[in-house]
Amino acid sequence: xxxxxxxxxxxxxxxxxxxxxxxxxxxxxxxxxxxxxxxxxxxxxxxxxxxxxxxxxxxxxxxxxxxxxxxxxxxxxxxxxxxxxxxxxxxxxxxxxxxxxxxxxxxxxxxxxxxxxxxxxxxxxxxxxxxxxxxxxxxxxxxxxxxxxxxxxxxxxxxxxxxxxxxxxxxxxxxxxxxxxxxxxxxxxxxxxxxxxxxxxxxxxxxxxxxxxxxxxxxxxxxxxxxxxxxxxxxxxxxxxxxxxxxxxxxxxxxxxxxxxxxxxxxxxxxxxxxxxxxxxxxxxxxxxxxxxxxxxxxxxxxxxxxxxxxxxxxxxxxxxxxxxxxxxxxxxx
Amino acid sequence: xxxxxxxxxxxxxxxxxxxxxxxxxxxxxxxxxxxxxxxxxxxxxxxxxxxxxxxxxxxxxxxxxxxxxxxxxxxxxxxxxxxxxxxxxxxxxxxxxxxxxxxxxxxxxxxxxxxxxxxxxxxxxxxxxxxxxxxxxxxxxxxxxxxxxxxxxxxxxxxxxxxxxxxxxxxxxxxxxxxxxxxxxxxxxxxxxxxxxxxxxxxxxxxxxxxxxxxxxxxxxxxxxxxxxxxxxxxxxxxxxxxxxxxxxxxxxxxxxxxxxxxxxxxxxxxxxxxxxxxxxxxxxxxxxxx
Numbered sequence: 001x002x003x004x005x006x007x008x009x010x011x012x013x014x015x016x017x018x019x020x021x022x023x024x025x026x027x028x029x030x031x032x033x034x035x036x037x038x039x040x041x042x043x044x045x046x047x048x049x050x051x052x053x054x055x056x057x058x059x060x061x062x063x064x065x066x067x068x069x070x071x072x073x074x075x076x077x078x079x080x081x082x083x084x085x086x087x088x089x090x091x092x093x094x095x096x097x098x099x100x101x102x103x104x105x106x107x108x109x110x111x112x113x114x115x116x117x118x119x120x121x122x123x124x125x126x127x128x129x130x131x132x133x134x135x136x137x138x139x140x141x142x143x144x145x146x147x148x149x150x151x152x153x154x155x156x157x158x159x160x161x162x163x164x165x166x167x168x169x170x171x172x173x174x175x176x177x178x179x180x181x182x183x184x185x186x187x188x189x190x191x192x193x194x195x196x197x198x199x200x201x202x203x204x205x206x207x208x209x210x211x212x213x214x215x216x217x218x219x220x221x222x223x224x225x226x227x228x229x230x231x232x233x234x235x236x237x238x239x240x241x242x243x244x245x246x247x248x249x250x251x252x253x254x255x256x257x258x259x260x261x262x263x264x265x266x267x268x269x270x271x272x273x274x275x276x277x278x279x280x281x282x283x284x285x286x287x288x289x290x291x292x293x294x295x296x297x298x299x300x301x302x303x304x305x306x307x308x309x310x311x312x313x314x315x316x317x318x319x320x321x322x323x324x325x326x327x328x329x330x331x332x333x334x
Numbered sequence: 335x336x337x338x339x340x341x342x343x344x345x346x347x348x349x350x351x352x353x354x355x356x357x358x359x360x361x362x363x364x365x366x367x368x369x370x371x372x373x374x375x376x377x378x379x380x381x382x383x384x385x386x387x388x389x390x391x392x393x394x395x396x397x398x399x400x401x402x403x404x405x406x407x408x409x410x411x412x413x414x415x416x417x418x419x420x421x422x423x424x425x426x427x428x429x430x431x432x433x434x435x436x437x438x439x440x441x442x443x444x445x446x447x448x449x450x451x452x453x454x455x456x457x458x459x460x461x462x463x464x465x466x467x468x469x470x471x472x473x474x475x476x477x478x479x480x481x482x483x484x485x486x487x488x489x490x491x492x493x494x495x496x497x498x499x500x501x502x503x504x505x506x507x508x509x510x511x512x513x514x515x516x517x518x519x520x521x522x523x524x525x526x527x528x529x530x531x532x533x534x535x536x537x538x539x540x541x542x543x544x545x546x547x548x549x550x551x552x553x554x555x556x557x558x559x560x561x562x563x564x565x566x567x568x569x570x571x572x573x574x575x576x577x578x579x580x581x582x583x584x585x586x587x588x589x590x591x592x593x594x595x596x597x598x599x600x601x602x603x604x605x606x607x608x609x610x611x612x613x614x615x616x617x618x619x620x621x622x623x624x625x
Contacts, residue, residue: 059427105606109613111426112369116560117609120602123557131595241553245434252431281446288439292432296420299428 018170025162033158034230039270040165041226044172046250046262048219053248054256055180056212057192058106062118064243065125066095066217068236070224072129075142075234084148084229091221099217103210122244129236141235145228155229165226172219177259179215188212192257249291255303264302339469341586347475348544349582350482354537355559356566356574357486358530363568364506365526368418369430372437373534374556379440380405380538381455381547382448394456402535410531414524437552444549457543478540485536486575489529493571502526554598558585561605567618576617 077087190198254265384401421429459477493499504512505522566577588600
């Protein structure tokens with residue numbers, strides 16, 4: 001398959017997916033729109049974690065905490081009468097800075113040690129959400145989070161808010177697409193593949209490790225800022241360690257290090273439970289079983305299977321081409 | 335002062351349980367690079383095996399035996415054969431994530447098929463109090479501590495005094511050389527999984543009377559075991575013991591003297607501090623494997 005045909009096919013698939021995402025909600029009820037919006041919001045957080053984990057190779061079990069920080073920033077500021085856009089920017093900066101600081105342990109320790117530091121951070125953040133009542137209203141939660149008004153348009157209706165979430169998702173996705181193809185993206189991948197070699201080639205590994213955490217966390221914050229007005233009520237329960245674990249599983253299931261991995265992972269984790277509602281309590285059991293089987297078969301996730309399939313076909317096509325070319329070589333030799 | 339002694343004794347009792355769980359955790363890491371995120375659920379589960387056996391009409395002691403047997407079979411053998419062995423070739427991280435999924439699986443499985451309510455669980459020690467240095471201390475705490483410490487000493491003796499134990503240590507330290515020297519490495523790895531299954535079953539037996547049998551017990555226990563293992567030293571059994579006891583005491587003292595709301599935070603801060611300042615743990619040696 002030639003490169004241009006491949007680009008054309010991907011472009012066509014993307015256009016179809018986009019048309020689907022824009023037109024589908026017109027036929028959905030309030031709850032369907034809520035779930036679809038939740039998918040968009042979750043995907044943003046997963047895209048952030050995919051940058052930290054998938055591209056830069058830094059394990060983080062703290063993404064849920066950043067969603068929480070973003071959500072609380074939005075909830076506290078907008079209920080105090082601040083404009084949404086101000087809360088949005090403050091949340092991004094706050095999560096970027098905290099994410100940057102959380103990156104420092106990654107300079108010292110790696111892999112499972114890093115997982116434990118970020119896990120501890122996540123649990124600490126939850127304790128702060130729960131206990132600092134003067135700020136977060138503790139277990140009583142913050143009610144009446146207003147939905148934003150943008151460019152004079154209200155997003156009060158579920159449909160309007162869904163389109164708002166979808167637009168933010170598309171902007172984030174476009175920015176990420178650009179980022180991973182920029183020199184920064186290549187530096188992140190160098191960091192994942194071989195930090196020592198990256199350093200010897202002149203990549204400032206320290207700065208890029210911190211950046212990977214900071215940008216990934218900022219995206220978690222964006223997700224949280226959208227989550228607060230989506231559910232209109234914030235309490236600490238959604239932001240336990242379970243959320244961080246879920247986001248990690250999403251990224252892994254979709255395919256860490258694949259651009260479309262988080263979209264697919266969030267689809268499996270957010271939308272599938274709704275379609276499989278008849279299974280109710282069984283769903284999480286089946287999901288856990290599915291994750292284990294998937295990891296045993298393909299540790300690179302669902303897109304890893306697709307990737308392997310395409311590579312296989314290419315290898316076969318190449319060997320077929322070689323086999324077709326070979327007899328003439330042998331004849332010449334004879 | 336009496337209160338303080340009480341806290342120390344209660345802390346040592348929970349700490350000894352943490353130590354049991356943490357030792358199993360480090361053993362799995364040493365012999366097969368398994369970071370078992372489901373270790374907490376492994377402690378939660380055997381109590382339900384025992385309860386199921388007792389509900390079927392067996393006496394308490396027989397229920398305990400059934401619980402241990404089921405634990406060896408499922409949390410030892412099946413865990414190794416069905417999950418760890420196929421995953422190990424993919425590396426540390428996919429396996430760790432698979433154990434996260436396993437923890438979800440066990441938790442939701444118990445919630446769905448057993449019960450979502452907390453179940454009372456009989457204690458092996460009578461619930462009376464004894465007088466130590468003028469402080470009234472619950473006999474249950476003392477009993478838990480004594481049983482756990484005996485188990486740890488027995489395990490330590492097994493690992494250092496017997497031939498099989500030394501072969502296991504050799505496997506943990508350097509599998510390749512151990513194999514060259516004729517140690518059946520595969521079997522030794524299986525033994526560590528069985529020992530871990532025994533340790534979590536014992537911990538389950540000791541801790542469940544205090545916490546009641548509930549599907550979500552594993553969350554706090556697992557976290558405590560990770561912290562104990564890392565604070566003490568990830569590659570040393572004595573580190574896990576010290577880490578467990580230290581954590582139990584710190585946890586209890588922090589709850590009383592610092593803040594009940596943030597009692598969970600103190601061990602976490604301890605964890606972060608240890609990882610950043612002394613990643614090999616308070617009692618560990620620097621990791622020789624590439625981490």
